[in-house]
Amino acid sequence: MTQHRGKTGPDANVTADDVATAAGVSRWTVNRAFKKDASISPRTRDKVMEAAQTLGYVPDLRAASLASDRSNLVALLVDDFANPHKLVMMERLTRILRKHGWDTLLVNTLDRDDTGHALLNASQRRVDAVILIGIQFDDETLAAAQHARRFRKLIIFARTSQNPDTISIAVDDVAAMTEIADYVRARGYRRPFFLAGPRTVSAHLSRKETFLSRWKAHFGTEPESAEVPAYDPIQAEAVVTAVLGNRPRSEMPDVLVCENDALAIGAVDVIRHKLGLRIPEDIAVTGFDDVPQCRSPNYRLTTYRQPLTEMADYLVEVLESSEERDFDRAFTGCLVPRESA
Amino acid sequence: MTQHRGKTGPDANVTADDVATAAGVSRWTVNRAFKKDASISPRTRDKVMEAAQTLGYVPDLRAASLASDRSNLVALLVDDFANPHKLVMMERLTRILRKHGWDTLLVNTLDRDDTGHALLNASQRRVDAVILIGIQFDDETLAAAQHARRFRKLIIFARTSQNPDTISIAVDDVAAMTEIADYVRARGYRRPFFLAGPRTVSAHLSRKETFLSRWKAHFGTEPESAEVPAYDPIQAEAVVTAVLGNRPRSEMPDVLVCENDALAIGAVDVIRHKLGLRIPEDIAVTGFDDVPQCRSPNYRLTTYRQPLTEMADYLVEVLESSEERDFDRAFTGCLVPRESA
DNA sequence: AAATCTGTTGCACGCGCGTGCAAATGGCGT
DNA sequence: ACGCCATTTGCACGCGCGTGCAACAGATTT
Structure with missing residues (x-):
């Protein structure tokens, strides 16, 4: 040519x-x-x-970026595509970023050990910032990337992180989970079971810890819990089946508090169709995120909605700021009560 | 700094x-x-x-791209984030593209009239190709963009298109829908109803036309149909409610053939929970795409799976080819029978 | 009418790398 | 030790635009 x-x-x-x-x-x-x-x-x-x-x-934005050392490009690193909430987040983020003149590079973090390569990928395009929406925090990897100063900003979106080199824009998990715990308690449930997602290094003060400690503070006993290796309804099904599968009715929890909707959805399916129990009469279920499916008559999930738009707006603000201050911020969302609890 | x-x-x-x-x-x-x-x-x-x-x-890939006139970047234009299948496609595409050294620019086509801007956005980054996964075909817009030769390749993925300036990589809708029609017929259903998605200009020989004509060829009568303005379960619920809401049992269809799973999922919810009918005893339902939810005991949806990996591999092949031939290609997927039909 | 000011336009240099070819290097046989 | 060939290395020029400042024109003032 x-x-x-x-x-x-x-x-x-x-x-x-x-x-x-x-x-x-x-x-x-x-x-x-x-x-x-x-x-x-x-x-x-x-x-x-x-x-x-x-x-x-x-x-030509390539040339512009080359000359100005500013690309108006962010990399969005995603690793758990099984979680339907990711679709919602991606829609909201790309929408709001684009409205403000930012383009989005979508990077699929292929597997657990790929975060480093994904970050490298982003840095080759000289993105102005990296946004992580997923579970792939390997503090070492992040620290290494951040140390190399390959990005001006490393943002963890919709997930709290104590990593000091990182900007966390998330919902206030403690407040949110406290609200859920209090709601569950107020509704009269007394034998909760917490279904958690994969454990990542950065996740202190996670939803699980908050719920457990809040409950213990009230009743003196720490509720049971189990951990699903990914935010994936299918995997949640497997874990719930394994944990509650052949448990006598007398020892069943009366409410399953899930770290997010992806887990809750899998849990609901198992409880209703494998265990043959009614929701909420036999076991209630709560989720987190308010994904579209929560509205479905199959779930009617009591959940917690994050103010995604507000969070994305703040993200843009962070991107466009040239200050060097601490940008971490926690938002408060709202409880969405439905029939599942 | x-x-x-x-x-x-x-x-x-x-x-x-x-x-x-x-x-x-x-x-x-x-x-x-x-x-x-x-x-x-x-x-x-x-x-x-x-x-x-x-x-x-x-x-620095910007500089490399600038000098070589090849960016190894593709733009992925998406407009219907309500369709859960998009998440699957995005995962597969980004995974396979990345494995072959291609990066992905995710562009949210904000609304119906935004396609032009979205394309402009992509062209500013000098992407090597644009991939459309969505419904936003405005033939005029595409023609204009293509005429301006702003992209070497304009690819419509997972959707057939007769647009001559465009490369369509999709499943063979005619074969697929024929298979579904024959399956439905073989299972003894006789009063089908077709639930279609939004009508786009390029969609001749669509799934709907195939099903209707196939059925007519066999039984002489053309089945009923309705159209949902978006591939969104919520909107499908509304349409199904409106169409079947207060219809006497005697006039109910015995199978609802849906253009894809997004519609089918909404339909199932309405049929079961609003109309109080059993699936498949009272009304059977079929979908298309085999999204993860189809597996859920709430749906157990009979559907059709596209060979996404194969298609994405071919996409890469197309991207890396410098020939000027006709790249259009239709793949055959496979019917996935489940309990819903 | 001259002086001043404000808003507008032009330009040298650099951003980091690819292309295509020429020059240099090393290995081998005789 | 020489020459041949295959492999490896070096380089001039260009990709398209931004930065920061100097030059300029028109509008305003004295």
């Missing part, structure tokens, strides 16, 4: 220079016309834009 | 030149060391890599 530089027409890779010639201005004026708050007279801008239009000129 | 060029240490933006100096070779040798099939001696490569390692050098 031969490139005919300088030629007009759709074949040519038309640059700002071409537009400049066509509009009778300098190349810099052309680029100015495309910049938001550039000092340029309306007349010139119109003239330039018209020429650009007819030539089919589109500014 | 001052940049101290030339300085070593994590603060500096270390370039190939720095590594070259450190390793005692030329800059070009450094870049060669990072290129896959470059002619370079193992010893030199090791030396370079070691220096790169200690300096923390990461090649």
Whole structure:
């Protein structure tokens, strides 16, 4: 494919220079016309834009980024695609980022040990920030990446982290889980069981710890719990089956508090269809995230909704700030009571 | 933030030149060391890599792309995040693309009229190809974009399209829907109802047309059908409720054939919980895509699975080909019978 | 009418790397 | 030790745009 530089027409890779010639201005004026708050007279801008239009000129963000050392690109690292909430988060994030002029590089963290490569991938594109939505925190990996200063910002979204090199934008898990615990208690449940997700290094003060300690503080006993190796309904089914499968009715919990909806959904399926128990009469269930499926008559899940839009707006604010302060922030969401508890 | 060029240490933006100096070779040798099939001696490569390692050098893909006119970047345009199958597709695509060295720009097509802007967005990053997974085909928009030659390739994934400027990688809808129709017929259903998704311009020979005509060819009558404005369970619920809500039992269809699982899932919920009918005894349901939820005991959906991995592999092949032939290809998937039909 | 100011335009240099070819290097046989 | 060949290395130029400042024009003042 031969490139005919300088030629007009759709074949040519038309640059700002071409537009400049066509509009009778300098190349810099052309680029100015495309910049938001550039000092340029309306007349010139119109003239330039018209020429650009007819030539089919589109500014090259690679070159812009190279020259300005700012890419307006973020990498979104995702690893647990089995969790339906990821779809919601991706929609919200890409929507709001795009509205503010940020593009998103979607990086699939293929497996547990791939985070390092994924980060490397992102850094090769010189993204301005990396956003982690998933469970792949290996503090060492993050620390190494951060130490190499390959990103200006490393943001953990919708998940708390105590990692000091990291910006965490999340819901206040302690407040949220406390609210759930109190709700469960107020509804009269007395034998809770906590279904947790995979344990990551950074997760102190997690939802599980909060629930257990809150419950213990009230009743003196620490509830049972189990851990699912991934936020995946299928895997939750397996764990719940294993744990509650052949337990006599007398020893069954009366409420299953799940770390999030992905787990709760799997749990509901097992409880109802494998154990043959009623929800909430025999066992109640709570989730977290308020994924779309929670609304389904099959689940009607009592859950907790994170203020995703607000969080994403704040994320943009963080991205666009050049300060060096501590950006960590915890939002409060709201409990969404439904029939499952 | 001052940049101290030339300085070593994590603060500096270390370039190939720095590594070259450190390793005692030329800059070009450094870049060669990072290129896959470059002619370079193992010893030199090791030396370079070691220096790169200690300096923390990461090649800059922006500059590489700028110089080579090849970005190894594709834009993934998505507009219907309500469809859970999108999550599956995104996982598979990003996984396989990344394995082959391609990065993915995720672009949320915000609303119906935004496709043009989304394409513009992609073209500013000089992506090598645009992949559409969604319903946003406005033939005019696509034609305009294609005419401007802003992308080397415009690929419509998992959806057939007759658009000549476009590469369609999809399942063979005619074969698939024929198989479903025959299955439904063989199981003895006689009063089918087709639940279709939004009508797009490019969708001739769609699943709906195939099913209807196949049925008519056998029984002489064209089944009923209805259209849901989006692939969204919630909207499917509304349409099914409206259409079947207060219909006497005698006039109820005995099978609801849905264009995909997103619709089928909404339909199942309504049929079972609003209409109080049994599945499949009163009404059977079929879907398309085999999303993870289909496995749930709440759905046990008879559906059709696309060979996504195979399709994605072919996609990579298309991306890496420099030929100019017709790349359109239809794959055959497999019917997944479950209890819903 | 000259001087001043404000807003607008032009430009040298650099961002980091790829291409394609020329030069250099090393290994081998005689 | 010489020459041949295969492999390895070096380099001039360009990719398209941003930065920061200097030059300029038109509007305003004295």
